[in-house]
Amino acid sequence: MNFKELGIVNPILKALEEEGYTAPSPIQEQAIPHLLEGRDLLGCAQTGTGKTAAFAIPILQAIGQQHGGGHRPTRALILTPTRELAIQIEESFKAYGRHMNLRTVCIYGGVSQKPQVDQLKKGADIVVATPGRWNDLYEQGLIQTNKIDILVLDEADRMLDMGFIHDVRRIIRKLPENRQNLLFSATMPKEVQGLVNTILKNYVRIEVTPPASTVDTIEQMVYYVDKPNKPKLLRDLVQQGDMDSALVFTRTKHGADRVVRQLMKDKIQAAAIHGDKSQNARQRALERFKSREIRVLVATDIAARGIDIEELSHVINYDIPNIPETYVHRIGRTGRAGLGGIAISFCMYEEMQYIRDIEKAIGKLLPEAPTQPYPMEIFQSETAPAPGPRPPRRPQSTRAFGGRGSRR
Numbered sequence: 194m195n196f197k198e199l200g201i202v203n204p205i206l207k208a209l210e211e212e213g214y215t216a217p218s219p220i221q222e223q224a225i226p227h228l229l230e231g232r233d234l235l236g237c238a239q240t241g242t243g244k245t246a247a248f249a250i251p252i253l254q255a256i257g258q259q260h261g262g263g264h265r266p267t268r269a270l271i272l273t274p275t276r277e278l279a280i281q282i283e284e285s286f287k288a289y290g291r292h293m294n295l296r297t298v299c300i301y302g303g304v305s306q307k308p309q310v311d312q313l314k315k316g317a318d319i320v321v322a323t324p325g326r327w328n329d330l331y332e333q334g335l336i337q338t339n340k341i342d343i344l345v346l347d348e349a350d351r352m353l354d355m356g357f358i359h360d361v362r363r364i365i366r367k368l369p370e371n372r373q374n375l376l377f378s379a380t381m382p383k384e385v386q387g388l389v390n391t392i393l394k395n396y397v398r399i400e401v402t403p404p405a406s407t408v409d410t411i412e413q414m415v416y417y418v419d420k421p422n423k424p425k426l427l428r429d430l431v432q433q434g435d436m437d438s439a440l441v442f443t444r445t446k447h448g449a450d451r452v453v454r455q456l457m458k459d460k461i462q463a464a465a466i467h468g469d470k471s472q473n474a475r476q477r478a479l480e481r482f483k484s485r486e487i488r489v490l491v492a493t494d495i496a497a498r499g500i501d502i503e504e505l506s507h508v509i510n511y512d513i514p515n516i517p518e519t520y521v522h523r524i525g526r527t528g529r530a531g532l533g534g535i536a537i538s539f540c541m542y543e544e545m546q547y548i549r550d551i552e553k554a555i556g557k558l559l560p561e562a563p564t565q566p567y568p569m570e571i572f573q574s575e576t577a578p579a580p581g582p583r584p585p586r587r588p589q590s591t592r593a594f595g596g597r598g599s600r601r
């Protein structure tokens with residue numbers, strides 16, 4: 194199947210060719226025909242699957258075919274949780290629509306609203322927005338909603354996580370009833386299902402996982418380490434020659450700042466992105482990382498979600514996520530486009546159960562790193578206390594998975 198066979202019009206085909214896309218990804222192949230027919234859609238998919246193009250292409254096509262020029266009332270609204278995602282989505286619309294006479298405007302909070310309002314005043318066929326800023330501008334009467342007939346809720350689970358549910362519901366109440374609705378979410382918690390039930394009508398459900406080959410090309414390993422040794426272990430790993438660019442995940446915002454401080458103390462340039470940083474600081478950190486000015490970016494899951502960084506050599510789980518899907522999502526940030534990548538996890542004693550849960554979810558054992566420069570205290574001692582309710586250390590037979598040697 195190619196893009197032409199999906200019924201995509203020439204100006205978009207030309208742009209896709211210029212982007213170097215030779216064939217649609219599975220989500221694009223499955224979603225585009227339904228979306229071109231005007232159906233509602235639930236897409237269970239995460240970043241890296243090509244979901245942005247899966248909705249951007251049919252939206253551009255639908256609006257482009259009917260566009261008469263002149264005044265441009267907004268026809269499509271894409272709601273997404275973060276500024277970074279909003280900018281990336283805007284860039285995608287602009288790239289795929291570059292041979293069409295359509296305008297995409299991006300609005301998000303944390304920066305002055307004036308340039309965004311000026312852009313809206315010039316006319317915006319498509320608006321990509323974070324919920325808070327959209328509501329702000331709506332309350333000020335700066336946004337017209339009466340012609341919106343396509344709504345996309347992108348990363349719905351993250352929007353709910355970030356407390357945007359009321360904003361999202363308020364926005365939807367102000368939109369015309371008769372519209373096409375698309376909802377994308379990597380996970381399907383109860384609240385998202387609630388949104389699906391109230392918003393989508395007679396919808397198609399499409400579920401895709403990142404291509405297995407992506408995950409298979411990622412080398413995964415675990416360092417079992419006590420908390421006080423994590424900074425030293427990170428420093429040592431970063432100082433080893435082969436770490437071109439590492440995205441380090443921490444559980445909390447404070448944790449992210451702490452890791453950056455520790456790295457800087459060791460003269461390793463690093464920056465953090467998380468929700469307490471201003472939008473500008475986050476964008477600057479991302480740009481410095483993309484341009485390789487800094488090799489280490491430390492992020493929380495929410496801030497990192499959906500950031501499109503190509504050729505990331507390492508993902509480091511400084512803290513193990515307690516939800517296996519989050520692990521899969523994090524490591525999928527490396528090994529993109531069939532390139533190899535390395536995913537390293539630091540596991541404290543208390544986190545061992547999380548490793549088990551992840552192994553169960555991915556159907557694969559996570560091998561222990563070949564060397565453990567800072568082995569766990571508890572494993573050093575012959576008289577280690579019974580772990581009680583905590584999970585016991587993994588049995589010998591499961592450790593040397595994938596041909597890796599083990600010191601113990």
Ligand code: AMP
Nearest residue numbers: 214216217218240241242243244245246
């Ligand atoms: P997304 O899942 O939308 O964040 O897309 C992930 C990455 O895949 C982006 O860098 C896109 O530019 C790229 N991409 C999307 N669709 C295709 C395609 N059909 N062929 C090649 N690359 C694509």
